[in-house]
Amino acid sequence: MTAFTAVIARDLRLAWRAPADSATVIAFFVLAVVLFPFGVGPEPQILARIAVGIIWVTALLACLLSLERLFQLEAEDGSLELIVLSPAPLELLVFGKCVAHWLTTGLPLIAVSPLLALLLNLHVDGYAALLLALALGTPTLSLIGAIGAGLTLGTRRGGALLPLLVLPLYIPVLIFGVAAVEAAVAGLPTRPHLLLLGGLLALGLPLAPIATASALRQATA
Amino acid sequence: MHRFANPARFLRLGAAIMPWSTGVAVLSLAAGLYFALFASPADYQQGESVRIMYVHVPAAWMALFIYTSLAATSAIALVWKHPLADLAAKAMAPVGAAFTALCLVTGSLWGQPMWGTWWVWDARLTSVLVLFFLYLGHIALNNAFDDPTRGARAAAVLAIVGVVNVPIIKFSVDWWNTLHQPASITRLAAPAIDPAMLRPLLLMAIGFTAYFVSILLLRIRTEILARKLRTLRYMQGAEAPAPAVAGERI
Amino acid sequence: MRNLAEYFAMGGYAVYVWPSYAAAVAVLIGVLIASLRSLRARSAELEAIEGSLPHRSREERPT
Structure with missing residues (x-):
């Protein structure tokens, strides 16, 4: 357990010392969302209709942006081999990395999302559902993303490869995340959608660290 | 399991199977084409366009069947570290992607x-499109490493992650579809398909x-030769610092 | 002759039916040709490289 908290603490300290990394992700998120009104026109009704979709899709892409360096530093300075060889179970350490990744990207994304919803004229009833859906969905994005980051370590063109591997696996999160908010706006119960998002998270919590750990073992073998 | 790890043994077995599978393929494709294009009735609703089904549906089956085989082969490659399983997975992925593409194209032509x-x-259609991207990711990852073994192992993990995700993706796409699809579009629900079809x-x-x-x-044989080539080139390089051989990428 | 033209018209669906079968044939033959070509290329390379390894007989060759 100490190794687990140590991994999280270390990553948070690193993020604290170099806040530009997280800030870049948030800046990308905001900027990409702001581009949409220029693309589809400023009509409030149109923007309100597609607001959820824009926010979720952009959140996926922003999450992707930060994944590439999830294990990059460790792989370059050799500490990844120490992590893999450490007596603590690698799955747990990987899970710690995912938690740290979510704290440094997922959480800030959730924090700025109401502001973006405001810019896109999202219906008032959708805000609570949006925050809840993002809170349940973004951890799954970090977990699935970690698999992709582990698999593409040491590839010739990791940055271009990662989206190809990870984005198809993100589709269920996107579908249920958007459906929850649309249900809330339509006055329908959001519970089933949120439960399904929670179910995806419950599946990802044990399975994704196992897959990522096996990817990392091969990367350092 | 490791009985077939010996490439020579596998090649003998493959050479024994090959004429039979090729014969069956030629005969049933010829007979299938005859029945598909001449000796089968037009659908009372869809008319002659129903003939597209005879390539579209088998292509969809192949897309799923090959992905399942890919995941099974990948599991063998990871659990038993079977050297031939790596090569088999690498050999089958592009064929699966080709069938998936065929399914999408014919589906579009039918649509x-x-x-x-x-x-x-x-x-x-949406699920098959996602499956196509899973295939592309697998192929790209397999070829993305300088060390082919590493690429094969990473791609194997991806195939297994993918096969866990395929039912989830299918379910979520169905769910999404029922939320958004206007009821006017109904896929042909064939409760009792005509024997002639x-x-x-x-x-x-x-x-x-x-x-x-x-x-x-055929493709596994190619992969075995490619692996042999790499070993020989490596040894050649070790014996005498020969000039770099072009065409290492396979 | 009229029957043949009628057959090829596929009840008005010719534009969709024939390209479907053309795509199927193209995929099957395309994959076959690509696989055969790379098998031939590997075989040729292997022969060339084996020719340059004079003191190693075929039986001893590692796989």
């Missing part, structure tokens, strides 16, 4: 007269499967 548009976000369908499916077996054996 235009039936739905009045080249593409609808129908649950099945079943015959070409099954013949084409058998033909595609036998074709896949032959192509797979």
